[in-house]
Amino acid sequence: MTNPAISEEEIDAAEKLRAKGELAASLKLTQAMLEHAEDGDVRMRLLFDVVTCSAQLELEDIMNQAIAELDTMPHPEFSRALANMSRAYAEDQLGRPEKALALLDMNLETGYFERDDFRIHKYQLCLFKGQALLRLRRISEALEWLDRAHSLYPSEDSARDESERLIFGWVEPLIQINRANGLMALDRFDEAFDAASQVISGTDGDLAALARQHMAECRVWQGHVPEALEIYADLKKRLPCRLVEEDRIETGIFNCMSYLQKRRPVGKPS
Numbered sequence: 001m002t003n004p005a006i007s008e009e010e011i012d013a014a015e016k017l018r019a020k021g022e023l024a025a026s027l028k029l030t031q032a033m034l035e036h037a038e039d040g041d042v043r044m045r046l047l048f049d050v051v052t053c054s055a056q057l058e059l060e061d062i063m064n065q066a067i068a069e070l071d072t073m074p075h076p077e078f079s080r081a082l083a084n085m086s087r088a089y090a091e092d093q094l095g096r097p098e099k100a101l102a103l104l105d106m107n108l109e110t111g112y113f114e115r116d117d118f119r120i121h122k123y124q125l126c127l128f129k130g131q132a133l134l135r136l137r138r139i140s141e142a143l144e145w146l147d148r149a150h151s152l153y154p155s156e157d158s159a160r161d162e163s164e165r166l167i168f169g170w171v172e173p174l175i176q177i178n179r180a181n182g183l184m185a186l187d188r189f190d191e192a193f194d195a196a197s198q199v200i201s202g203t204d205g206d207l208a209a210l211a212r213q214h215m216a217e218c219r220v221w222q223g224h225v226p227e228a229l230e231i232y233a234d235l236k237k238r239l240p241c242r243l244v245e246e247d248r249i250e251t252g253i254f255n256c257m258s259y260l261q262k263r264r265p266v267g268k269p270s
Helices: 008-019 022-033 040-056 060-070 076-093 097-110 118-136 139-150 160-185 189-202 208-222 225-236 246-263
Strands: none
Touching: 008 022, 008 040, 008 097, 022 040, 040 060, 040 076, 060 076, 076 097, 097 118, 118 139, 118 160, 139 160, 160 189, 160 208, 189 208, 208 225, 208 246, 225 246
16 A cells, blocks of 8 residues: 655645744654655655754754665765755754854865756855844944845746745845845845835745844934834834833833833923
8 A cells, every 4th residue: 555645735834833933743744754754855845844843952963864874865965055055054953053054165166056947046055044143243344245145036026936035035035134134234224114114025934023123223324213113113002022122122112112202392381
């Protein structure tokens, strides 16, 4: 009796859990599918998903087992480079940006990422390198890599197929939110505001909420307090959010209102 085929919907469900940060649940589903996956392409995709989840969960044995099987498949050198991308992202998210940079630089040295068929992977690599540099407060370098990423796919129309459009859909907002963060650190508030605005126009949810926080804080630093207060009020309606600290927003609103109260003209005594 043959094993039933694994549907695209089943794989998507596991990957959506991962995107929401439910890594353990995503890994469990993916491992269950791997137990009866026979198609080579499906199995490879699931193995990459295992590497991505296990790297972020610091489950090295599971990650190494998946990488070892990828090494037995066609083009193991490409698989290893792409697995290193997932490892680099995990290292950065776990607060180890130096290790992330080492893995990304190792990938760049292969020369694969200059190939046209690796363009979408280079897009992600440039984002990851920009994020890691930003975490290390190497702001100017970070912005250079983020701008390099954006130049590879300046708009959704740059995507050559549906797969690239899907990747553009999550990479581009991350490029812009990181740009906003870096530009704020350099006191380039108008540019930071514009970058955060692009996040809102391209996505919704947690990342858009964080973008609104950046926009409000830009306007505060620029002295545009009424506009900042409007943005804060809009953001407050969207809480809770895993990327935004509610106390920080409440403090921002309080400071804006206190500032405006102090500037209110005093009326003539009756």
